[in-house]
Amino acid sequence: MAQNVLSGRRNVALVGTYSSGKTTLLESIMSVTGATTRKGSVDEGNTLGDSSPEARTRHMTVELNAASTQYGGICFTFVDCPGSVELQQETNHALMGVDAAIVVCEADPNKVLTLSPLLQFLDTWEIPHLIWINKLDRANGTFAEVLAALRQISSRPVIPQQYPIRQNHELVGFIDLVTEQAFHYHPGAPADPVPLPAALQAEEQIARAEMLEALADYDDHLLEELLEDIAPPEEEIFRDLRMELGADLIVPVFIGVALNDYGVRPLLNALVKEAPAPDVTCEKRGITCETDTLAQVLKTYYTPQGGKLSLVRVWCGELKDGDSLNGDRMGGLYDLTGTQQNSLTRAEAGRIVAVARLEGAQTGDTLTTGTLKTLLPKAPVIEPVYALAITSVKRSDEVKLSAALTKLLEEDPSLFWEQHGDTHEVILWGQGDVHLNLAIDRLSRKYNLPMSTHLPQVPYKETIRQAKEAVHGRYKHQSGGHGQFGDVYLSIQPLPRGDGFAFSDTIVGGVVPKQYIPSVETGVREYLDHGPLGFPVVDVAVTLTNGSYHNVDSSDNAFKQAARIAMQEGLAACTPTLLEPIDLVEISVPSSYTSNVLKLITGRRGQILGYEAKADWPGWDVVTGHLPQAEMQTMILELRSLTMGVGFFKWTYDHLDPVPEKLTERILASTGSDR
Numbered sequence: 001m002a003q004n005v006l007s008g009r010r011n012v013a014l015v016g017t018y019s020s021g022k023t024t025l026l027e028s029i030m031s032v033t034g035a036t037t038r039k040g041s042v043d044e045g046n047t048l049g050d051s052s053p054e055a056r057t058r059h060m061t062v063e064l065n066a067a068s069t070q071y072g073g074i075c076f077t078f079v080d081c082p083g084s085v086e087l088q089q090e091t092n093h094a095l096m097g098v099d100a101a102i103v104v105c106e107a108d109p110n111k112v113l114t115l116s117p118l119l120q121f122l123d124t125w126e127i128p129h130l131i132w133i134n135k136l137d138r139a140n141g142t143f144a145e146v147l148a149a150l151r152q153i154s155s156r157p158v159i160p161q162q163y164p165i166r167q168n169h170e171l172v173g174f175i176d177l178v179t180e181q182a183f184h185y186h187p188g189a190p191a192d193p194v195p196l197p198a199a200l201q202a203e204e205q206i207a208r209a210e211m212l213e214a215l216a217d218y219d220d221h222l223l224e225e226l227l228e229d230i231a232p233p234e235e236e237i238f239r240d241l242r243m244e245l246g247a248d249l250i251v252p253v254f255i256g257v258a259l260n261d262y263g264v265r266p267l268l269n270a271l272v273k274e275a276p277a278p279d280v281t282c283e284k285r286g287i288t289c290e291t292d293t294l295a296q297v298l299k300t301y302y303t304p305q306g307g308k309l310s311l312v313r314v315w316c317g318e319l320k321d322g323d324s325l326n327g328d329r330m331g332g333l334y335d336l337t338g339t340q341q342n343s344l345t346r347a348e349a350g351r352i353v354a355v356a357r358l359e360g361a362q363t364g365d366t367l368t369t370g371t372l373k374t375l376l377p378k379a380p381v382i383e384p385v386y387a388l389a390i391t392s393v394k395r396s397d398e399v400k401l402s403a404a405l406t407k408l409l410e411e412d413p414s415l416f417w418e419q420h421g422d423t424h425e426v427i428l429w430g431q432g433d434v435h436l437n438l439a440i441d442r443l444s445r446k447y448n449l450p451m452s453t454h455l456p457q458v459p460y461k462e463t464i465r466q467a468k469e470a471v472h473g474r475y476k477h478q479s480g481g482h483g484q485f486g487d488v489y490l491s492i493q494p495l496p497r498g499d500g501f502a503f504s505d506t507i508v509g510g511v512v513p514k515q516y517i518p519s520v521e522t523g524v525r526e527y528l529d530h531g532p533l534g535f536p537v538v539d540v541a542v543t544l545t546n547g548s549y550h551n552v553d554s555s556d557n558a559f560k561q562a563a564r565i566a567m568q569e570g571l572a573a574c575t576p577t578l579l580e581p582i583d584l585v586e587i588s589v590p591s592s593y594t595s596n597v598l599k600l601i602t603g604r605r606g607q608i609l610g611y612e613a614k615a616d617w618p619g620w621d622v623v624t625g626h627l628p629q630a631e632m633q634t635m636i637l638e639l640r641s642l643t644m645g646v647g648f649f650k651w652t653y654d655h656l657d658p659v660p661e662k663l664t665e666r667i668l669a670s671t672g673s674d675r
Contacts, residue, residue: 007277009075009350011313013094016104017114017645018083021134023047023061025104025258026080032264033076035069035337048338049080054441060084062438063411064094064299066311066336066352072272077352079298085117085645086435089414090299092121092379093363097298097313097352100245100275101129102267104258105150107139112149113590116646120617123155125377126248126284128276132267133255136164137171147253152619157214160253161241162266163207165197174255174263175200177208178237185262215240218249238273246276246284278350282315285377289349292370293317295325296378298352300363300410302446308410310355311336312367315376319347319355325367331357363413382414383650384429385636388436389457391426393450401426404447408439415439422459422536432636458630459581460667461656462533464540464574467493471573473566475558486558488512488520489546490566492574495539497656501528505544512547512559519556520544523563532572534671538579538656542567578664579656581629586622587639587649588614594621596642604631605660626654 014022023042030048031039040047045056049065065080079098081091095101101122105115122129133146141149143164150158165173165182173184173191182200183191196204212232216223219240225232244250254270256263282289299311312319319325321333321344334341334354347353361367364378392398405417405428416429430436436453443449469491477484495502503521505512512520524542531537547562585606589597594611601608606627614620627635632651639647659667 007279008073009077009278010100010271010275011077011079011098011278011350011352012271012275013079013081013091013098013101014104015081015091015095015101015118015129016083017085017106017111017118018060020083020104020106021258022080022083022104023050023065025102025132025134025264026065026067026078028258028261028264029076029078029268030067030069032261032268033069033071035067051339053445054438058434062087063301064090064311065338066354068335068337071268074272076268076271079352084434085114085640086431087438088117088121088431089379089382090412091118092382093413094298095121095125095127096364096377096379097296099128099278099281100271101127102271103129103131103251105131105133105146107133107136107141107143107146107255109141109145109149111644112146113153114644114646115150116153116590116617116620117648119154123248124616128245128248130245130252130254130270130274131158132263133253134258136255137257137260137262139171143255150251150253154251155616155618156249156251157217158251158253159211159214160207161211161270162253162255162263163200163204164255165200171257171262174266175204176266177204177211178234178241180204180208183266185257185260187260187262189261190265191262212237214250215244218244242274242276245274246280278315287315287374287376289316290373291317292368292373293319293323293325294374294376295319295367296376297358297361297363297365297367300361301354302407302411304446307331308357308359309334310358310361312353312355314347314349314351314353316349317369318349319353319369321345323369325355325358325369326360326365326372328358328360330355362410382431384414384416384431385649385651386432386436387427387429387456387633388440388453389423389425389455390428390440390451390453393452397449400447401449404443404449407447408442411442412439420456420459423457425456427456432640455633458633460535460659461538461579461581462531462535462576463497463538463579463656464492464494464571465577466573466575467491468570468574470545471566471570473562473564473569475561475565477558483550483553484555484558484561485550485553486516486555486560486562487548488544488559488562488566490524490563490570491543491545492567492570493541493543494574495541497539499539501525501538502541503543504541507544507547511549512544513549513554516549516554516556516559517544519559520547520563523560524567526560527564527567527571532568532576533578533668535578537571537576540571578659578667580659582626582654582657583629583632583651584624584654585627585632585649585651586624587647588617588620588622589639589643589647591619591621593643593647594623597623597639597647600635600638600642601625601627604628604635606631627651628657629653 030036163175182196294316301309333344366376475486528537609624611623614622
């Protein structure tokens, strides 16, 4: 019984780049299958998903949208994923919980490269996927050119399962390469079978032969049939397509026009026949179903009405309303169709549902009704590459900011925030300006926390280039009663870069009593927080060499103040110099853009360390270099502009370097500091 239930369900992600037509395809699927009576439009802002103001304003998907329907005896749940490269984390989490993915691709060979990171993720995790070439009615290249471009970026064989039919350069239908039946499209209606056009017979035979030869690489029986010139039966071809797609060995290609419903029904038929069922996915991923229910969180929402909502894939067992998962009692069980929530009493294995008020659950978490024995793999968190310093428009809102940011990060784990230790700014990190502006808009709309933003301050440091001996600091204060007296002589020396701060003393004869020496060090350290140039001081050694005290008036505070006075006078005479943080960066780009990246690094005061082919990324390079942190604040924006949006980088702090003199003058002038 469980096997029958599982075989009658499919979970499919709709993925692709921005403007490829994923949301329009979902609208077409829901309309064609009768799940909706009205087909929404992205331009008109009335689609099933993308209901948030952030999505409507930008005409783009900004978070996962789930919708369920039935077709061909199969219960489908489709998950429409964001297409922006800055929202890839959202897509990656969803892909970990589906049985297959439809990669929506525009019919433009020049844009195919933008799919490269997505295909790489799918193949790394061996997620079955097929490609649907959309907008073939206004293609900017031939079908063959798009296929060639796809094959350049896919590590799996790209196999067309359909071939387009054109009349006077207009797309009018397709040929099914399995059945060799031709069809003509009709807007909003099923395609009609028509005779195979004589002019396309040769092209169809070549395309079909390529498909069969690719399948034969994994089926010895099919290979024997081809060698003996025996026409394989359709059932055998579909069986091979199903098995090899399910194992992520091949990438079938389909075509259509989502806006007109062209090709949508054949696409659904292919999912019915070829997409793996949930039990196949479980077996492939090594998920052993025991007695306890096993599930995983694919997405976390915070809704204005219902609070926290977790989109969950049920892998094993079943969920019942009122169950406890990881010790949290659920507050409701729902089937999602866009923003509509339909209450459920139970959800069987293989289903994607929403669970209310699982307060302890985070995106990617493994959930169980029993004892947690297995941790399911989850998508790695993409490291942030862009930051904004944020400030509450209303000072009274500052106390609410931390709680709101915590919820924001639960919804989107690729966000990160910190209170910077040096600059004391609240910094929000993410994947780019679109990503962070979305987060800022959500803070304002969901939590009534309008923010002002600016690029973060660079955490400059300062150091000294010369030593100074016998720097004198005396603090003497008399105000009635006991006075205050402290007297010290300090030796100040520069240290090698990266050595930090060192304090010592050479006091003999008790000229500074031992109990006051720690106070001298405290005074020195306090001054180093804000040196003569206005920044924290590093790589300095200070030695207390001499001093004097008063039996009655000396105190810890007096010696601390004396040390500060000595440091203030001494450091200014030690030729202070400004230091900037330098990061080690690894920039990954298609090889055709490597020369542009080399210029990008040198143009931002960087040092190129080298470049080499990127492992497991055919046609990609990784360029390594050192870059000043000040030059990295907007680098991701320029890098994406140079590389059609696909370039990315990783960075780590490496060391401090002196700032060039002319730049130092500009920095000090802008901060109001004075040498």
